[in-house]
Amino acid sequence: xxxxxxxxxxxxxxxxxxxxxxxxxxxxxxxxxxxxxxxxxxxxxxxxxxxxxxxxxxxxxxxxxxxxxxxxxxxxxxxxxxxxxxxxxxxxxxxxxxxxxxxxxxxxxxxxxxxxxxxxxxxxxxxxxxxxxxxxxxxxxxxxxxxxxxxxxxxxxxxxxxxxxxxxxxxxxxxxxxxxxxxxxxxxxxxxxxxxxxxxxxxxxxxxxx
Numbered sequence: 001x002x003x004x005x006x007x008x009x010x011x012x013x014x015x016x017x018x019x020x021x022x023x024x025x026x027x028x029x030x031x032x033x034x035x036x037x038x039x040x041x042x043x044x045x046x047x048x049x050x051x052x053x054x055x056x057x058x059x060x061x062x063x064x065x066x067x068x069x070x071x072x073x074x075x076x077x078x079x080x081x082x083x084x085x086x087x088x089x090x091x092x093x094x095x096x097x098x099x100x101x102x103x104x105x106x107x108x109x110x111x112x113x114x115x116x117x118x119x120x121x122x123x124x125x126x127x128x129x130x131x132x133x134x135x136x137x138x139x140x141x142x143x144x145x146x147x148x149x150x151x152x153x154x155x156x157x158x159x160x161x162x163x164x165x166x167x168x169x170x171x172x173x174x175x176x177x178x179x180x181x182x183x184x185x186x187x188x189x190x191x192x193x194x195x196x197x198x199x200x201x202x203x204x205x206x207x208x209x210x
Contacts, residue, residue: 001094004073006035008061008120008152009081010053014038014046017081020196024203025085035069036081037061058152066138074099076131078156079123082193084202088209089188093172094125102130102165107173109153117157121191122173124153133163 005026009018018036026034034045038061039053049064051057075094079085097103105125106118118124126134137159138146149155172188177198183190184205193199 001075001091001099002033002073003075003077003087003090003094004033004035004071005029005085006037006065006076006078007081007083008058008079009036009038009046010057011038011040012053013081014042016196017193018046020193020199021081021084024199025087025206029087033073035065035071037065056150059147059150059155062152062156063138063143063146066135070135071131072128073131074128076126076128077123078120078126078153079189080121080191083121083123083189083191084193084199085123085189086187086202086206088206089172093170093188097127097168099127100129101127102133102163103127103168104130104160104165105168105170105173107171107175108167108169109157109175112154115154115157115161116167117154117160118169119173119175119191120151120153120156122175123189123191124156124173130160130163130165133165134159137162 031045036046038046038048039051040048051060107122109117109119172186174187174189175191177190178184
């Protein structure tokens with residue numbers, strides 16, 4: 001089972017959030033399976049195509065990624081650099097689903113009735129077939145028709161509204177830090193991490209189970 005991690009970031013956070021992720025939850029993930037999307041490329045796993053590097057540039061970073069990269073994985077997990085992911089929990093989770101189907105899995109945002117879209121901060125999953133369909137859609141759609149919002153996760157939901165798929169809503173992908181101990185035991189991800197201590201707090205939970 002091959003999963004890749006596609007992570008929105010920017011140069012301002014390479015020495016902090018990116019480092020914290022690589023030192024904690026991603027430390028046992030092969031670097032070849034990690035794709036940080038920034039404004040310009042930096043070896044070994046920082047990718048970029050000379051875009052702007054602010055919040056409003058997130059949709060364009062996604063577009064450039066799809067225009068220039070064609071990856072070969074079973075699952076594609078999209079997240080932000082202030083998200084903490086539990087890789088072993090993610091691995092076990094995807095075993096419950098058929099990777100051959102076109103699946104869009106995550107924590108549904110309630111901001112809009114249309115499109116249905118999953119929180120980018122909580123992180124969301126695409127199967128290979130859906131990823132390839134989305135890639136083809138983006139490569140065959142004029143760029144000015146693709147970028148109609150500053151919100152990357154919303155736009156991915158909008159693009160996917162043009163593609164046949166199954167939507168699966170899962171609350172274990174959490175768009176906020178934990179609120180209780182039950183979430184610590186069950187959640188696959190937490191978002192809006194603001195300090196180094198938060199990354200290491202969640203990492204300690206992983207190490208306790210190793």
